[in-house]
Amino acid sequence: DAGITQSPRHKVTETGTPVTLRCHQTENHRYMYWYRQDPGHGLRLIHYSYGVKDTDKGEVSDGYSVSRSKTEDFLLTLESATSSQTSVYFCASGGPNTGELFFGEGSRLTVL
């Protein structure tokens, strides 16, 4: 296991409130990712990071921001949550040396 933990694992919030999801990895992987998973869509890339303070947008980045101040931590922020952001969010890490992505167990977010 790559030692990736996500918090919180479950969260219920109201529309318009800010939400931050945290991802922590212990493998010193260079790359970290945030995906969301919805029925019929598989995993869709929100943002990813290729190093400390280096991030790039994915295919569904609107409404989300990220920060990476340390190699091991990657934060996903919803500035003002909407019901369309109800989803299961997965964090992953990896790099060219591993050639694969290691995933956390997911964070289920419900926006009422």
Added chain:
Amino acid sequence: TQLLEQSPQFLSIQEGENLTVYCNSSSVFSSLQWYRQEPGEGPVLLVTVVTGGEVKKLKRLTFQFGDARKDSSLHITAAQPGDTGLYLCAGARQTDSWGKFQFGAGTQVVVTP
């Protein structure tokens, strides 16, 4: 429209039957990966294919990368209930940076005894 199109979306078969899952794109990929995901867990890597035309075998699973590196297939021989899961293909386009991995929508496979 997703970059990687998987078909079928759902497959239900009896134990012992064979099945094939497809992953197609109009883009060229540096490599393609296949993951399997079980309920309540994150995806886990099964294989990476890198060279056009490459065939890799993992016990009863056979993976093929298309000659043009735009598509891939996963074939399971004599499926077992333990093969049940969501199968996802993923890759980074040749024109993207290495790390920009995008996934298909997945194929849900159910194998009944």
